[in-house]
Amino acid sequence: MISRSVRGSNTGWNLEQRIRRGAVAGVLGTVAMTVPILAGQRLGLVTTPPPVEITANVSRRTALLPDQSSPVFPLLWSSAHLAYGAGAGMVFTIIRDGLPARTSLAGLVFGFSVWAVSYLGLVPALDLYPGPTEDARSREIVMIAAHGVFGVTVANAAQHLP
Numbered sequence: 803m804i805s806r807s808v809r810g811s812n813t814g815w816n817l818e819q820r821i822r823r824g825a826v827a828g829v830l831g832t833v834a835m836t837v838p839i840l841a842g843q844r845l846g847l848v849t850t851p852p853p854v855e856i857t858a859n860v861s862r863r864t865a866l867l868p869d870q871s872s873p874v875f876p877l878l879w880s881s882a883h884l885a886y887g888a889g890a891g892m893v894f895t896i897i898r899d900g901l902p903a904r905t906s907l908a909g910l911v912f913g914f915s916v917w918a919v920s921y922l923g924l925v926p927a928l929d930l931y932p933g934p935t936e937d938a939r940s941r942e943i944v945m946i947a948a949h950g951v952f953g954v955t956v957a958n959a960a961q962h963l964p
Contacts, residue, residue, distance in 0.1 A: 820895035827959035828891020831913075832884050834955040835948040842944030852921075852931055852945060853883040859930045890916050891956050898960065905957045913953020917946055 857879035901908035
């Protein structure tokens with residue numbers, strides 16, 4: 803069990819507490835970001851949400867995962883998205899002291915950073931999803947907004963979780 807305090811921390815949390823809070827905050831942020839994604843779908847701005855498309859692309863590349871027609875596919879993509887969000891939330895709590903002091907601003911910076919790392923770097927590099935210049939502008943706008951919601955939710959949840 804890790805019990806040492808993180809250097810520079812003004813919160814008093816030890817590393818284990820930060821990671822635990824971050825995982826829960828990340829799941830809450832992932833759930834919250836679903837609202838703008840669903841609103842974007844309702845408005846016709848988003849057809850297939852990126853987490854669904856990314857998971858389908860991973861599934862096509864491996865025989866171990868069910869494909870999109872499987873009845874368990876919704877559980878697969880939603881679990882993968884929640885896990886990615888939990889991991890991102892853990893990163894947030896570890897780097898929190900290096901972000902702006904205001905909670906909401908720290909969350910926005912972090913949420914937009916997660917979008918940038920994911921959609922400008924990671925998923926296009928792995929050929930799992932198109933980069934922003936190859937995707938529909940409306941879907942990109944919805945996803946940037948959703949990641950803003952994600953970040954603000956993560957920051958506030960991490961600050962207030964017991």
